[in-house]
Amino acid sequence: MKNVKISGLSKVLLLIIAVFFAGSLLVPMWQIQLEAPQYPEGLVLRLHANKIGGDVEIINGLNHYIGMATLHTENFFEFTILPYIIGGFAIISILLIFIAKRKAVLSFLLLYVTFVILAAIDFYRWNYEYGHNLDPNAAIRVPGMAYQPPLIGYKQLLNFGAYSIPDIGGWMLTFAGILMFSIVIKEYKFNKK
């Protein structure tokens, strides 16, 4: 039962997982697409592991009407640690190829799931913060209206439709998770020798 070695296929999958983790650092992780009658071409916020990209300046300009705080990369400590965490995940994935124990993979999956849950909570917390902490002197004040973007999915915020979904990096992380889960299933369910 103990120290069951993982198969060659699982090692290949771990290598792919490592590539996904490393690759996700080069592309945006998450995107919030905004659409309004005045912006038929759409605006987009792109969250990378280390910065906010996309039409930040334009969105900051618009947010002053509703009194939302402006977005600046340096105001989020997450951008300083996230690259190291994900880089660490890539290294762990490589190490797992050599450790090659299914229990170790299972532990890593649990760690990763914990990370995803914490990240989602953190993301929600920021969304809530920015959506609710509004300047009381703002030009547009709608009683009871908050501008919290959805954690995932679509929400109408005044004239803007906000669509919050993973970007390329987010999909890479998703596939990394799915592959990890597949390894665990495969090693525990189908490899009972």
Added chain:
Amino acid sequence: MKNKFVKAIFAIVLGSALVTSCKPKNSGDAVSGDAAQKAYVAPGKYDEFYNFVSGGFSGQLSVYGLPSGRLFRVIPVFSVDPEKGWGYSEETKPMLNTSNGFVPWDDLHHTEMSQTNGEVDGRWVFGNANNTPRIARIDLKTFKTAEIIELPNSGGNHSSPFITENTEYVVAGTRFSVPADYSNGDVPINTYKENFKGHISFVKVGKEGEMDLAFQIVTPGVNFDLSHAGKGKSHGWFFFSCYNTEQANTLLEVNASQRDKDFIMAVNWKKAEEYIKAGKGKKQSVKYAHNKWNEKTHTATSEIKNEVLVLDSAELKDICYMIPCPKSPHGCDVDPTGEYIVGSGKLAALIPVFSFDKLMRAIKNKQFEGDYSGIPVVKYEAALHGEVQKPGLGPLHTEFDGKGNAYTTFFVSSEVVKWDIKSLKVLDRVPTYYSVGHLCIPGGDSKKPFGKYLIAYNKITKDRYLPTGPELAQSAQIFDISGDKMQLILDFPTIGEPHYAQAAPADLIRNNGQLKFYPIKDNNHPYATKGEKEAKVVREGNKVHVYMTSIRSHFAPDNIEGIKVGDEVYFHVTNLEQDWDVPHGFAIKGADNGELLIMPGETTTLKWLPKKAGMYPMYCTDFCSALHQEMQGYVRVSPAGSSVPLTWSVGTNLPKATK
């Protein structure tokens, strides 16, 4: 008896009813069933072609879509435009400078798009100023006039701004021959034959579009009317129609219509270049303005130049040749192959078509019938391909569809006639409403026409639209020419008076790297304010410079005190927006000029001379945002000699409010 009388009356009534019903059908019947469908471009959909239409006496250039006829923009070129601040902002004033000083109006007759290998390339469109002779270049990335060059020794720059097939040159031919600027112009008018000269100008166009008056050719005094460059095999030649070869200086309608034939002047400009290399040109002392717009400083500069190189057509024998052309030729059009040159004698009842090959042979074999003030005159038949017989009355202009057909407008008989270039047979004719001048087929004067639509530009529109008093609109009419028969599909009024127009596939211009806004980091305007923190007001004697910013939805500063009567106030407004379609405007009460429309990232200056003490509101004139009506401010003006200190603020009162 009575009975007979009633019968007679009845017969007369019946008879006249019959006669009336025999009248030609009215214009309403000229539109067939699917016309609306062909001209319909659904809301939100794009047109197939851009149409750059000269504004005539408006001095501007209008941009329409084809086939919808929708007006997109009027680009100010030669006339001031207070709406856009053109000629009113400090930055644009030098664009309208000439050797006669600031000229606020002109008459833009013809447009010509830049070409590469004889095909429209979507970089620039040129326009001519007919009154104070100039050529303008409009940049099609910004849809803005980028450069204007004045032409010395000229009066009425009409045969312009036509170009060679790689935009090597843009030309200009003087409509009025006048005594040259380098000679004494203070002579009796009746010494026309002796003292008046024609000059045609060749303006070199550089890689970035910059224009340079390379040389002029001096000719006998005649009226140059229109021109077109040779292309393909005839590249290297330029053809100018000329009338008043009678050299009349008064009552031209009679005195310039005496000769049976005037000329098309063929100019071998490659040969002219050789003569210049050989040092045959004479430097003459003249004065002309050259005005350039700088996209980095958002400012125009005007330079007065003092010299032009002139070649003498009578002295240098093989540059110019005259081809006789019936009855005061107007249009001078070259077919897409470069072989056929169509001359349109505006009083003629036929259209002569000349052959480039035959012209070359005639010149080689010296088939001349004499000379005209030293310029060889080629025998008419020796250069003639043939004549289109009985095409209509008063031929003016011809364009081509690239399928071997030519389309000629007839002013007097008010129609467009389609004919076969080779066989010279008339194939179809359609009426226009009324009295068509120029016509345009997209790419229709290039090597590669897009023969789908033809637009006729009409001079007279009475009864075509709802009446608007004595002054009525001119009009454009779009015909579908994709089939054998021309079909009228749309008719719409235009701004100004449209003369020549050019059109090009929309994608060619849409995808040419269109500018959406000016990056603020590249703004090198000396009075740019690149952030609200830099906003300030600086007094230099009686000159006050306001370094102002605009961003949705406020100016900074928006409260200014300490301005005095007698001050010259310069509002240098920088639009800090960095997004497409977010212009801001600026206007202040009592300004004796115009407003400013400031594009994102641009800095523009309005000069203001407050004449009496009081409170002067200023505001944004371009509905920029939901809080556009809040985008306003005040300037306090105190009497001359007042001790009110110069202060400025935004958001917080400065000086502080007192209780």
